[in-house]
Each structure stands twice: as structure tokens, then as C-alpha cells.
Amino acid sequence: MTSFLTDSLIIANPAISDIPKFSNIAGRAIYIIEHSDAGAIGVSLNQSFSTPIDKLAKELPALVNVDFDSLLSPKVLSGGPIAGDTPWILGKKMTQYDKQIANGVLAMNFSEQAFKDNLRERNSICGLGTFGWGAGQLEAELANSLWHYFPASEEALSAIPFPDSFRGAVQLLLAMKYD
Template sequence: MSSNDSPSRPPGFLGGKLLIASPGIGDPRFDRSVILMCDHSAEHAMGIVLNKQVEGLRLPEVFEQLGVETTDETIDRPVLLGGPVERQRGFVLHTNDFQTVDSTLAVTDHIGLSSTKDALDAMASSTPPRRSMLALGYAGWGSGQLEDELAANAWLVADADETLVFSDDIDGKWENALGTLGVTPEHLSGASGTA
């Protein structure tokens, strides 16, 4: 297993890493965001925002709307706002104890991404993935866009930690993610505007 906990990827690409928004990101959609990068290549990048919620929407309501059969053990948690692209589309981040052969993307050695009803059925079952969460939408970048944002110091990059990714402390994820780098928000705000 590699130290970055990611499947084999070309060097320079950030699939399986966390993007942590810097205070001066300049885009209110991503203010204080923590994004798990699910796919990154020379042509595009795609990730799921881990710390924004769809207001007033919880998993049981989604399951009911989609006709997903639930059990007494079905989890009740918020639904994440995964990003501004395709907000009507659902994405399930889950531990690798669940996967479908043709539709699960290995994000890290321990985390997968699926966007099929099978993943929702598994989440609602009596034997769900060890950890999972549903996000509506995703964050996406075209060729070179993410690299430009990284060059402008809009994002910090950290290793993806399963505990942080699936933490129920949604509001605390940004500060907790910074903490994995040994940084506090005060350090960043004090350093902004300097060259």
C-alpha cells in the first residue's frame, strides 16, 4: 500500500487526495470547502464536497422518494451538497466493503464512489457499507482549471483520511482537515495577502 492510500495514479494528479479551500479562495460556492478528489487527469478533475449539506434533506427522505427499501437499522444522516455540477445526480462515497464491478470508482484503497441505485440499496439495507454518505452533485474542473487554482494558492492538498472523510462532524471538517496539515485557520488568515 502506498503512503498516500490511493490506487496507482500518474504523478502530479490528485485523485484520492483532499482539497482544502484556503481562506482567500474567492468563490463563495467553495468557501471553507473540503473536497475528496475522485478523479483527476490532464483533461478533467472531479471531486465531492464533504462538508456542505443540502438544507432540510436527510437520507430517509431520499430513500422514500426513490422507492429504496429501508430497514429499522437504516441510517439517518444529512445529504451532502457534493458540488455545483449536476445537483440532481446522486453519488455515494463508501468504504470498499461495497462495490459493483462496472460502476464503482476506486478513489483510494479504502474508499469507492458509486452512482447507481445499487449503492443506495446497500446503504439502506441491514448490511450497509461500513461507512457511506450520499452527495448530490459534484465539483468539476476542465483541462488546466484546477492546476490554475492550485498555482493561485486557492487550495491546500492533504492525504484523504477515512475517518475525516466520513466524519459526522460536517461543520468541523474544514478545520479538522487543516489540522491534518498542522495548520490552523488563524495561521492561514494571518498569512493571506503576503507574497
Template structure:
């Protein structure tokens, strides 16, 4: 699914705002042990963000790259901006930044994902965060995960993914190392349980 399709969609699909949790047998290394928050799902495809993969770049690096600050000014950034989390959102358009955030911040370019969460991919939100403003809860993701028409449904049918209702705390939690296990716990299962069941008809 393209971003233009996301912006123009009228109805929410049944996986919109859901978590996808990779099964242990996931063959694609881009998605092994990932938790994905689905932002849009329709007959045209799906798109979402991996929420448990670290990113080596910092928010300061992003501001410098965008030439929104000079290197000498980096130390003057508010602490919240210097510590603002950035993650790897997926393999598609990995050089492009998106901010997933609470709905207390909205601009003309913000796209509602659920009743409580929106996504903004324009510089206005980056500028607001750099000045210590912006949404109360947010994370920046570089790149996204995308599927063509019917592709995600086929992967779920082939036992590639589990899906469940999201947990907002988990979306914005900065502790990434055990987020996969905590997402599975929402379903009452552990990785060991899934591994022992894999391969049994």
C-alpha cells in the same frame, strides 16, 4: 472532467484521493471554506466532492423522490437508513446522487477512488442502504465539483487551494461545522495563520 472520463480512466493522477482545502481568499462562494475529496485527476481535468456542506434533504426524502418507498412506509425504515447522512457534494449535477463509501461494498458500477474508498452512483447501493445493508462507512453527496483541463492546476498555482493526504475519518465524519478547521489541522495550520499570511508577497 465528466463522469464517463472517470469511469474510463486507466491511471490515477497525483491529486487522486487527496484533500483540497480552500484558502481564505477563495472568491467562488460555491467553494468558500470547503474541503474537497478528489476522486479523479488527469490531463482531462478533475472531479471530487465537497465533504463539509450540509444538505437539507434526508435519505428518506431521496427514497420517496425515487419512489423506492411510499410515505406510509418511511417509518418502517431501519434507523441507520433514516439517519444516513446526505451532503451537498458540489454545484455540478446537483440533483444527482453519489455514494462515497468504504470498499467493503462493491457492485459492477462501483469505481475505486483509492485503495480503501470507492464511489457508486447507481440505485443498487441506495436500495442496499435502505434495507439496513450496504457499506460499513458511507455518505451520499448530491452533485459534485468538476474542473476542466488545467483549471485546477491554475487555481492551485494562484493560491486558491491547499492540498494534503486524506484522512478517512474526516471523509465520513458527520460533524461538518468544524471539518474545515480539522482539515487544515492535518497541515498544522489554522485559518487565522492563513488569513494573516494572505496578501504578503
């Protein structure tokens, strides 16, 4: 089973920003939640919606159940182009829910109960949408230099001098995993 990218951070190669077909990934820092032979799923950590979470909650019932003060960020992240109207909550894995994608440390939940149960110690964030790759697709994109790969360990992420456009995403990931 191929899973070496699970629990990692990939950042879009800045050289692709001038290519129109890659406009939806240019400048993105994506946390890979799960990677297997079947593909991968991740969420962007460095783009958010301008609409405040309390206003989005009026349109998305699952967000009504979130205690906004328990989140690491008051912003709703724009997680990616797939299922852009589906809210999720990502934080420390503490409970198993029926609609969950998880790795050894973090879990992305889609269950209404997960939104209700969110606690400050889960170090959670909310978002809409995801990124997804089919079997072998992400590996091919990495081989073609569309992405830069970083292990999501505290030591690696703390040692890399990320530019400002990615520093907030890295700080969110560090807080979710290690605070």
C-alpha cells in the same frame, strides 16, 4: 499520467470568500476521488442539506433503497454544483458497479444497486452533486492558491489541527477510509 491528487483533500483558501465568482467554493473541504490528465472529480464533505434524507428520498428514488442506519451520517451532503440532482453514495470500494468512480480505497457510486447493497462496513455517506475540473484546471487553481492541498492519509489528517469548520469533514473521511 497526472494523478497525484487522487485520494486527497483540498480546502478552499479562506481569502477567496470575498470574491463573488468563488462563492460556490468558499469554505468547502473537497475530497478528490479521481484525478488524471483528463481532469478531476471530487465531493464536498462539509456542507449538507437541511432536508432530512428520508424526505429527500421521496423525491429521489435511488435514496429510497438506502438503509439510513448503515450510513456514517444521517445527512445528505451537498457535494457540489455539478449534477446537483444526482444522488451518489461514497464509501469503501468493495464491489464494482456499472456507474462508479473509484480510487484504491473509496468508490463513489451512482448505480441503484449500490444504494441497495450498502452495508455498515462500507462506512458510506450519501450526497447530491459533485465538483469537476477539466484537464489542468485543478493544477492551475492550486498554483494560484485557490486551494490548500492535504494528502488523505490517516497520519497527515490526524496530525493537522483543522479548524472546527473542517473538522467534521476530516472525521468523515477518516472514518470512511480507516474505521
